[in-house]
Amino acid sequence: MTANGSGSLSALMLNCTLHPSPADSSTEVLGQQVLDALAEHGVSGSQVRVVDHDVRPGVELDMGEGDEWPAIRQRIVESDILVLATPTWMGQHSSVAQRVFERLDAELSETDDEGRLLTFGKVAVVVVVGNEDGAHHISAVAFQCLNDVGFTIPANGVTYWNGEAMHTVDYKDLEETPKETASATATLAGNAAHLARVLRRDGYPAV
Amino acid sequence: MTANGSGSLSALMLNCTLHPSPADSSTEVLGQQVLDALAEHGVSGSQVRVVDHDVRPGVELDMGEGDEWPAIRQRIVESDILVLATPTWMGQHSSVAQRVFERLDAELSETDDEGRLLTFGKVAVVVVVGNEDGAHHISAVAFQCLNDVGFTIPANGVTYWNGEAMHTVDYKDLEETPKETASATATLAGNAAHLARVLRRDGYPAV
Amino acid sequence: MTANGSGSLSALMLNCTLHPSPADSSTEVLGQQVLDALAEHGVSGSQVRVVDHDVRPGVELDMGEGDEWPAIRQRIVESDILVLATPTWMGQHSSVAQRVFERLDAELSETDDEGRLLTFGKVAVVVVVGNEDGAHHISAVAFQCLNDVGFTIPANGVTYWNGEAMHTVDYKDLEETPKETASATATLAGNAAHLARVLRRDGYPAV
Amino acid sequence: MTANGSGSLSALMLNCTLHPSPADSSTEVLGQQVLDALAEHGVSGSQVRVVDHDVRPGVELDMGEGDEWPAIRQRIVESDILVLATPTWMGQHSSVAQRVFERLDAELSETDDEGRLLTFGKVAVVVVVGNEDGAHHISAVAFQCLNDVGFTIPANGVTYWNGEAMHTVDYKDLEETPKETASATATLAGNAAHLARVLRRDGYPAV
Numbered sequence: 001m002t003a004n005g006s007g008s009l010s011a012l013m014l015n016c017t018l019h020p021s022p023a024d025s026s027t028e029v030l031g032q033q034v035l036d037a038l039a040e041h042g043v044s045g046s047q048v049r050v051v052d053h054d055v056r057p058g059v060e061l062d063m064g065e066g067d068e069w070p071a072i073r074q075r076i077v078e079s080d081i082l083v084l085a086t087p088t089w090m091g092q093h094s095s096v097a098q099r100v101f102e103r104l105d106a107e108l109s110e111t112d113d114e115g116r117l118l119t120f121g122k123v124a125v126v127v128v129v130g131n132e133d134g135a136h137h138i139s140a141v142a143f144q145c146l147n148d149v150g151f152t153i154p155a156n157g158v159t160y161w162n163g164e165a166m167h168t169v170d171y172k173d174l175e176e177t178p179k180e181t182a183s184a185t186a187t188l189a190g191n192a193a194h195l196a197r198v199l200r201r202d203g204y205p206a207v
Numbered sequence: 208m209t210a211n212g213s214g215s216l217s218a219l220m221l222n223c224t225l226h227p228s229p230a231d232s233s234t235e236v237l238g239q240q241v242l243d244a245l246a247e248h249g250v251s252g253s254q255v256r257v258v259d260h261d262v263r264p265g266v267e268l269d270m271g272e273g274d275e276w277p278a279i280r281q282r283i284v285e286s287d288i289l290v291l292a293t294p295t296w297m298g299q300h301s302s303v304a305q306r307v308f309e310r311l312d313a314e315l316s317e318t319d320d321e322g323r324l325l326t327f328g329k330v331a332v333v334v335v336v337g338n339e340d341g342a343h344h345i346s347a348v349a350f351q352c353l354n355d356v357g358f359t360i361p362a363n364g365v366t367y368w369n370g371e372a373m374h375t376v377d378y379k380d381l382e383e384t385p386k387e388t389a390s391a392t393a394t395l396a397g398n399a400a401h402l403a404r405v406l407r408r409d410g411y412p413a414v
Numbered sequence: 415m416t417a418n419g420s421g422s423l424s425a426l427m428l429n430c431t432l433h434p435s436p437a438d439s440s441t442e443v444l445g446q447q448v449l450d451a452l453a454e455h456g457v458s459g460s461q462v463r464v465v466d467h468d469v470r471p472g473v474e475l476d477m478g479e480g481d482e483w484p485a486i487r488q489r490i491v492e493s494d495i496l497v498l499a500t501p502t503w504m505g506q507h508s509s510v511a512q513r514v515f516e517r518l519d520a521e522l523s524e525t526d527d528e529g530r531l532l533t534f535g536k537v538a539v540v541v542v543v544g545n546e547d548g549a550h551h552i553s554a555v556a557f558q559c560l561n562d563v564g565f566t567i568p569a570n571g572v573t574y575w576n577g578e579a580m581h582t583v584d585y586k587d588l589e590e591t592p593k594e595t596a597s598a599t600a601t602l603a604g605n606a607a608h609l610a611r612v613l614r615r616d617g618y619p620a621v
Numbered sequence: 622m623t624a625n626g627s628g629s630l631s632a633l634m635l636n637c638t639l640h641p642s643p644a645d646s647s648t649e650v651l652g653q654q655v656l657d658a659l660a661e662h663g664v665s666g667s668q669v670r671v672v673d674h675d676v677r678p679g680v681e682l683d684m685g686e687g688d689e690w691p692a693i694r695q696r697i698v699e700s701d702i703l704v705l706a707t708p709t710w711m712g713q714h715s716s717v718a719q720r721v722f723e724r725l726d727a728e729l730s731e732t733d734d735e736g737r738l739l740t741f742g743k744v745a746v747v748v749v750v751g752n753e754d755g756a757h758h759i760s761a762v763a764f765q766c767l768n769d770v771g772f773t774i775p776a777n778g779v780t781y782w783n784g785e786a787m788h789t790v791d792y793k794d795l796e797e798t799p800k801e802t803a804s805a806t807a808t809l810a811g812n813a814a815h816l817a818r819v820l821r822r823d824g825y826p827a828v
Contacts, residue, residue, distance in 0.1 A: 018264040018265055018266065018309065019264075019265075020264075051264055057225040057226075057227075057258055057301075057302065057303060058225055058226075059225065059296065089266065089305075089308070089309045089312060090305075090308045090309065090311075090312055090351075090352045090355065090550070091348075091351065091352075091355075091549075091550020091551060091554070092305060092308065092348060092352070092550075093305075094264075094305065094309070095264065095302045095303075095305035095306040095309055096264065096302075098296075098299060098300075098301065098302035098305045099302040101296070101297045101299065102225065102296045102297065102301070102302055104297075105296060105297055117776070117777070119776070120776045120812075121776075132547075132550070133546075133547030133548060133549050133550055133551075133576045134547060134550055134551070135505075135547050135579060136504070136505025136506075136546070136547055136548055136551065136765060136769075137505060137547075137548070137550065137551035137765075139765050139768075140505070140761040140762050140764060140765035141298075141299060141761050143761060143764040143765055143768060143774065144297075144298065144757060144758075144760050144761035144764055144779075145297045145298075145299070147760075147764060147774055147776065147777065147778055147779070148297065148298075148757075148777070148779075150776045150777060151776065152773070152774065152775055152776045152816065153764065153768055153773065153774035153778075154773055154825075155738070155740070155741045155742075155768065155771045155772065155773050155825060156738070156768065156769070156771060157768055157774075158765075158768070158769075160579055161578075161579045162547045162576070162578065162579045163578055163579075164575075164576065164577055164578045164592070165549060165574055165575045165576045165577075165592065165594065165595060166592070166594035166595065166598070167594070178578070178579065178580070180579065180580035180581070181579060181580065184580070186828070187828050190825065190826050190828065191741075191825050191826075194823070194825050194826055195773065195825075198819045198820070198823045199819070202815070202819045204775075204776060204811065204812050204815050204816075205811050205812075205815055207807070207808055207811065297757070298756075298757025298758060298761070299757075324569070324570070326569070327569045327605075328569075339754075339757070340753075340754030340755060340756050340757055340758075340783045341754060341757055341758070342712075342754050342786060343558060343562075343711070343712025343713075343753070343754055343755055343758065344558075344712060344754075344755070344757065344758035346558050346561075347554040347555050347557060347558035347712070348554050350554060350557040350558055350561060350567065351550060351551075351553050351554035351557055351572075354553075354557060354567055354569065354570065354571055354572070355550075355570070355572075357569045357570060358569065359566070359567065359568055359569045359609065360557065360561055360566065360567035360571075361566055361618075362531070362533070362534045362535075362561065362564045362565065362566045362618060363531070363561065363562070363564060364561055364567075365558075365561070365562075367786055368785075368786045369754045369783070369785065369786045370785055370786075371782075371783065371784055371785045371799070372756060372781055372782045372783045372784075372799065372801065372802060373799070373801035373802065373805070374801070385785070385786065385787070387786065387787035387788070388786060388787065391787070393621070394621050397618065397619050397621065398534075398618050398619075401616070401618050401619055402566065402618075405612045405613070405616045406612070409608070409612045411568075411569060411604065411605050411608050411609075412604050412605075412608055414600070414601050414604065432678040432679055432680065432723065433678075433679075434678075465678055471639040471640075471641075471672055471715075471716065471717060472639055472640075473639065473710065503680065503719075503722070503723045503726060504722045504723065504725075504726055504765075504766045504769065505765065505766075505769075506719060506722065506762060506766070507719075508678075508719065508723070509678065509716045509717075509719035509720040509723055510678065510716075512710075512711075512713060512714075512715065512716035512719045513716040515710070515711045515713065516639065516710045516711065516715070516716055518711075519710060519711055555713060558711075558712065559711045559712075559713070562711065562712075
């Protein structure tokens with residue numbers, strides 16, 4: 001699961017919104033801002049709206065005929081940076097994000113000749129949006145799940161926006177990007193690109 | 208969403224395993240033990256394996272044609288006690304359980320003539336199983352989600368089993384039910400039945 | 415740990431702010447609003463600012479000379495409703511609140527002649543304030559800890575306020591109480607008073 | 622808060638047990654195993670049992686006369702790797718660990734000439750022990766708190782041990798180190814040492 005050893009870095013954003021395309025998605029708005037910020041550091045980006053695909057329940061690499069996870073996984077394999085973007089529902093990451101974590105569980109059995117998980121050398125960052133609170137908790141859960149399966153978390157590896165308690169405004173409907181969120185996005189992008197670059201050059205040792 | 212005012216109490220267990228029927232399910236084993244314990248207190252029980260149904264992503268009561276949540280919701284409406292049973296994956300409740308919480312979010316808009324959520328008067332309890340740790344965290348999340356949408360949590364409202372760190376034994380394969388889990392199940396059942404009974408007789412006041 | 419069987423109900427609010435008296439405390443402001451709302455339902459209230467007392471680290475009922483937890487515990491014993499009020503730091507409940515949970519752990523060994531925890535029959539509710547997000551996660555943790563040691567959680571058993579992401583406004587400095595928080599406080603109070611009343615009359619069965 | 626740019630790497634383990642010295646501490650046992658494993662990678666180690674010191678409640682760098690946090694902080698400043706070791710109480714990190722996170726909150730205001738937090742360039746790893754479940758949740762919370770204040774989390778940045786559900790065995794009383802935990806400790810140490818080394822040579826860019 002290592003990206004190619006030369007050339008420019010690439011990032012894949014998994015948008016874990018509950019809304020199938022072509023509906024608007026606040027999660028996509030902030031996720032795209034992260035991809036744009038990464039581009040300023042020479043990282044090419046692309047995205048998948050996971051709910052548009054039939055990702056089967058289970059914890060195997062491939063859950064059989066019709067399962068669309070293997071194709072998404074292949075794109076993770078080919079990327080240096082994973083941007084896990086999720087909305088906040090009931091204060092939690094979405095069921096779509098949890099499905100992604102469950103499917104990534106299979107990576108715990110995938111190692112290279114040196115005994116290293118195939119995700120070693122890849123960097124993960126987290127994006128959280130929501131009308132209401134949840135970003136700290138959700139980034140905690142995401143960091144743990146992604147780190148458990150082998151991703152490295154750069155300093156300040158999350159950007160987020162939550163509205164005031166019990167309010168209903170959506171991030172996509174804000175008149176402008178809050179400067180605090182923009183600042184967090186910029187820091188995250190610089191750190192993620194840097195860390196992915198040094199890990200590509202100096203990978204983790206054999207286990 | 209109130210159950211009938213007289214007659215015996217009923218409980219619905221939602222099994223949030225990732226495995227579709229007819230696969231064995233550790234979650235079902237402990238969930239059924241809870242239903243059996245509730246039966247000793249005069250509570251009739253039934254269950255739904257949620258993954259066998261097409262529960263669409265979203266936060267509306269009905270996500271449209273083909274959505275099987277409305278039928279499951281109707282069974283919740285007709286029950287006095289909800290038993291939310293989930294496996295542990297990546298230390299979290301399953302994506303199927305999170306899907307249930309997301310769909311229950313719609314209950315926040317459903318009130319009776321007195322301004323009370325339709326879930327007021329219903330009791331919720333939690334069942335967690337897993338090879339590895341997670342029960343405390345998962346019961347926390349479940350209590351919060353279920354309480355936010357109006358369920359009452361009886362004293363000691365969870366029963367669970369997790370194996371030792373990084374072990375792989377399944378609850379369904381244990382030679383016998385651990386006495387600690389059996390004890391927690393018995394206490395939960397007695398308390399849930401009692402609380403559902405007193406809340407049926409003395410419902411919460413108007414909001 | 416059962417309150418007296420007759421007379422009016424009483425509530426104890428544990429303010430788990432990090433700021434010793436006489437500093438202002440946002441947590442106290444919302445906690446007092448809960449006590450005021452409970453008073454409208456005939457519940458008398460009092461409070462303890464825990465950080466003003468030397469609550470020793472440990473998980474015993476009494477950690478020895480100088481430990482001020484036993485006196486606080488006695489006030490919990492004499493109350494029908496526990497109001498656990500905490501600020502949000504790093505997205506988590508405060509170290510003072512965690513200290514309270516650790517000391518309550520000792521209740522798991524305290525049972526009456528019927529095998530019931532002494533907290534059975536008591537109701538717990540949660541108050542969370544913070545500049546930034548955390549309320550859902552913190553109420554989850556608090557519900558779990560309080561329920562594990564025997565408290566019952568009434569429907570909608572939390573009231574809270576968090577500001578917008580990465581903002582720094584304090585609840586105590588808001589010009590007026592947000593109507594959403596006021597509404598949550600009112601519902602919580604009505605439900606907690608009702609549930610404490612019915613549990614006093616109809617306690618949980620023997621274990 | 623950057624360690625010196627040359628010479629060998631150093632690690633500081635903060636033992637967040639509730640038990641003051643000289644009591645035995647399971648957290649220390651596993652924390653020391655991490656320091657020993659780091660030593661095999663050329664990292665010198667030392668530790669602080671935080672509960673032995675008067676770390677005042679608050680979120681400032683220095684809470685005034687008698688506050689022993691500034692001296693502990695100085696040792697963090699001089700280290701390349703922070704090993705945050707905590708027991709599991711009520712399924713949560715200890716109140717002592719939460720106190721550490723609260724005091725680290727002050728780092729959000731401390732930046733160098735390039736606008737970088739002083740923790741940028743430092744690596745953090747997590748150690749969790751407990752009779753009962755909690756390690757996944759606790760490592761999630763710790764990763765989030767430590768990453769928010771600027772630490773980088775290496776791949777597989779946690780080692781842990783929890784016993785089976787509702788059991789009471791302590792890690793310090795196990796006859797031998799479980800091989801799964803030993804394996805996690807070894808991987809963590811190799812990855813943390815490597816990442817600290819590359820970040821010392823190639824620090825994050827200016828913000």
